Amino acid sequence: MEVKKTILDTKVMSQQNELAQYIERYCHEDGVHSTTISSLHFIRASHKSAPIHSVHQPALCIVAQGKKLVMLAQDRYQYDPAHYLVISVDLPVSGEIIQAEPENPYLCLRLDFEPKQILDIVMETDSSTNEEGDSQRGLFVSRMNSFLLDAVLRLVRLLDTPDDLPILAPLVIREILYRVLQGEQGDSVRQIAMIGSHAQRIAKVIQLIKQDFAMPLRIEELAFTANMSSSSLHHHFKQVTRLSPLQYQKQLRLQAARHLMFSKAADAADAGFQVGYESPSQFSREYARMFGLPPISDIKRLRQS
Template sequence: MLESVDLISHKQAELAELLDRFSGEDGIHSTAIPSLYCIRSSNVTEPIYRVHEPALCIIAQGAKELILAQESYRYGPSDYLVVSVDLPVSGQIIEASSEAPYLCLRLDFEPNQVVEIIEESGLGTGTTGETKRGLFVSQTNSSLLDAVIRLVRLLETPEDVPALAPLVIREILYRILKGQQGDALKQIAMTGSSAYRIVKVIERIKRNYDQSLRIEELAELVNMSASSLHRHFKDVTAMSPLQYQKQIRLQEARRLLLSESADAADVGFRVGYESPSQFSREYARMFGLPPIGDMKRLRMSGEQQSV
């Protein structure tokens, strides 16, 4: 039975009112629930680069576009976005105004929370062996919106947060696991699955992003052949291990240049590049300008690489 469009729209409006109230002004606002953030923007934005950690994002008003490698994901109030592994992305708010600001919530989660729900509910049975992308957009439904609204409403009674927030968060994750693309979230929690092993490789690359990448060592770490590792890594991240490392390096370089006003060549060496010219070339390919020009642009526009 199809859900009432009016019912969904009513719940989206209720969520928008709550997010507007608890954000108050433009920015990313932490809350009394440590993993929950309220996000508000009265303007469209330039692309902001970041490593997106596992999270659920639900937009109540406005729209956003996320770019992963060469793939574009656009979502708004009728959708929700789930990122199940650490992924280097760029995100841009594409619909927002002072009259109708962009309003979004982000709920961070840990893979072990997903593991516990799967083990207790038996949701791991019947999953396909296919390795899926670690990011997906799916259609919002009233059951998920109900749980999300109850979570945000807990901010009205902070004394209830310690007891009730963990229960509602479990329900939210359970609803996602039961959704049409639940397998894409389940895969990171299934010990021995290809995606589970790719998460280990991602952790190693992130930890040692400034060091030379040795595919054979990574493959041995997770008991895969080099070709199998490459294939499954691309299934999860939309890029090769080398491309993933390059994005991590360049994002970290940009952060260092912004925060420390450091010399570009020195930053290039610090993130693992041996050649300043190669660093400048790849930096310009990713961000549109070489390091010095990019820093001038960012400081003139006042843009910050916040998450």
């Protein structure tokens, strides 16, 4: 058994080295780089980073070199070449690159996906999930395996043959998602796509909150839409996101306000008002609690960095 494990680890290491070489070839500088496959992105960073807040969409993230720490509420998830990260619903997270240097930059692949892609695979493979059971977290880290990496490498190699992309890329992406579903925490992804499951209904509520995050939150209306009681909605929402619906909305508001101040040069009072805050003092207080500094000081720090 130990021999098999050593062989597998050696193979994964070799595959990760090849993946790192491909990412380096397509990333001549630090940043997030799009590819000719619309859902595929490469990320490069030469230095460690401060925590970066974002609302992360459903995606598979594979680190070929370096390490990253992601925080969801109070939960911490670290991933590296030996582990991959999956986010199955839109989640407000903070991400921090914790291992990167100019000689060995952080190199990462991100493959975005939609619940419908998961549902199509589930329906065809006749997989099942427990719709009545507790919802599972919408973010997880799993041990890397050579089967998943083999499919990922075949997708990346297709960038060298653009004429093959329209036919082969969708097939390989489907295989990659199938490998994720077959992984040790595949049910966490499968449940989001299963129509009628608690998690699928929570995913629908998340989209409703995102669409109108500046409006007052009406839990009873959200519960009615999800066909749940208010207490059941709160329970399953927290199981999936680690946040209550109100906390989730607050994070969306504060991240949107930060974007308005940084990118649109809005002042703090106006940004807070645009995202739904009626009290400037409450906005400033909750902003400082989330980002560590009051709005003006935080934006000044961001511009300097």
